[in-house]
Structures are given as C-alpha cells and as structure tokens.
Amino acid sequence: MTLDIGPEEAAALMPELTAIVARAFAAILRFGVAPHRVKTDGSPVTDADEASEAIILDGLSSLLPGVPVIAEERLARGQTVAIGSTFVLVDPLDGTKEYIAGRDEYTVNIALIAATTPVAGIVAAPALGCLWRGVADRGAERLVIEGERALAPEPIHVRAWPASGAIALVSCSHADAATEAWLHKLWPAAVESCGSSLKFCRVAEGTADIYPRLGPTSEWDIAAGHALVTAAGGLVSDPEGRPLTYGRLHENFRVSGFIAWGDPTKGRAI
Secondary structure: OOOOOOHHHHHHHHHHHHHHHHHHHHHHHHHOOOOEEEOOOOOEEEHHHHHHHHHHHHHHHHHOOOOOEEEHHHHHOOOOOOOOOEEEEEEEEEOHHHHHOOOOOOEEEEEEEEOOEEEEEEEEEHHHOEEEEEEOOOEEEEEEEEOOEEEEEEEEOOOOOOOOOOEEEEEOOOOOHHHHHHHHHHOOOEEEEEOOOHHHHHHHOOOOOEEEEOOOEEHHHHHHHHHHHHHOOOEEEOOOOOEOOOOOHHHOOEEOOEEEEOOHHHHHOO
16 A cells, blocks of 8 residues: 655644553553563664564554564564555664663653654653654654653743753763764753753653764664654754665664754854
C-alpha cells in the first residue's frame, strides 16, 4: 500500500499511535530491569526491548498496513525492509544502558517519515510516566501516562535563547570530545548530561536550549525527537546547518551528526 502522510494525516493517526506506544510503555514497566545480552555490534539488548518492539510492530501492522517499518531490533536480527517515500522508524527502547543500570532516562520512540522528513514523532519515558508527541505544523504536547492511558495533554514550545543561563545537553553514554569542544567554543552554555531521546524532549518543552551530537548515530534514535523539536518550534539540522534527512538505506540508516536547536534563529545563523 502507498500512503502519503502529511501533517493532516499524521495528526489523525496520532491517537492510535499514542495508544500503541502506551502499550509498549506498560510492557517495559512490567519487566522491571531485565537481564541483557550483547548484540553483534556490541550494544546491549533485553527482553524488554524485544517485547516493546513486538507490540509496536503488531500495532503498526494494523494501523498502517503495507507501510514499511524500520525497527532497531528487527534490523539487528538481519530482517531488512524496503522503504518508499513513506515509512516508520521505531526504537522500542532507547537508552538500554540506562535501563539496565536502573536509571529512568530511557524512552520508546516512533517517527513517521515522509519524503525523507519526520512529519510526526512520539517519545515516551516509562519510568517518568510521561509522553511527548508532535506533528509538523500542528504543535507539540506532553501527556501523563497512567497504565496504558494517555491523560492531561499540555502544549509545549521551545524557548528563545536566554540572555544568560543557556543549557546544552550531551549524552550520558555517548559523550565525545568533539561535541563538548564545539559547545565550549561557540555557544556559552551550562553543559548537562542526559540519557536517551529525553534530550530532545527537554529542548522541545523549553527546559534546555541545544542538543548537539557530532558523532554518528542511528536514524531511529533521533527521528521522533527531531519531529518533536520541530513541531514545538525548534530546528534540527546537520552540523553544517543543512536539513537532516532520513532513509539512508545504503548507509544502514546512520546519521553522521546533528544539532537540535530550541531557538531556530541560532541554528540558521551558523
């Protein structure tokens, strides 16, 4: 099936996508902290990752039949999927290292991609009881999750770069010298560490100002957060300020780096 997903279509899908993520969210919590194994790329995986992914894939097969889904664990098992102009990126448990360590900074991520651009994204944090979602040109919001229900939506928006007290976020598990050197050289800001795609959520809701990563990462790690930040009024670009695009099938869905800006005028100025 060919399905063109623009903002209007994505907004209509958002309640069902939210329900799918909430079911995966609840399944992860039922595991507690699950034992882990090591994949061929050296990264960890748990039964919670795989249970979350199974729930999401099942839900997407009913909601979007025939639309290609690129999911982290399925791809790690060698199951490839051909993509078209519209597809879905899934990270069923982002921040597995944080999850294994018993920390609360791990997330569930789904992004809808159309013509190489994220048009909608959901990021949920099971241990925090929160979910963030956004649709291009339709805004973003944060919701409370209780059980498998999403409650109390609250609109969120990025903030203008503050005259003082700007906050830059870097990865707990993937810190690199190039990113920190870039931050200290170009943008005076307090640097804080945070796990998983929660960094995008903080930028989107205006509690942080910039999230750069100058090293490689996978598309499913960042697409939902990208959609959220742009829906909330921010900007996500590559490190040179160019549009960040998705669907790098022949590069194994890898991105060489990105910068998420709360204040888009800063990103457009580089």
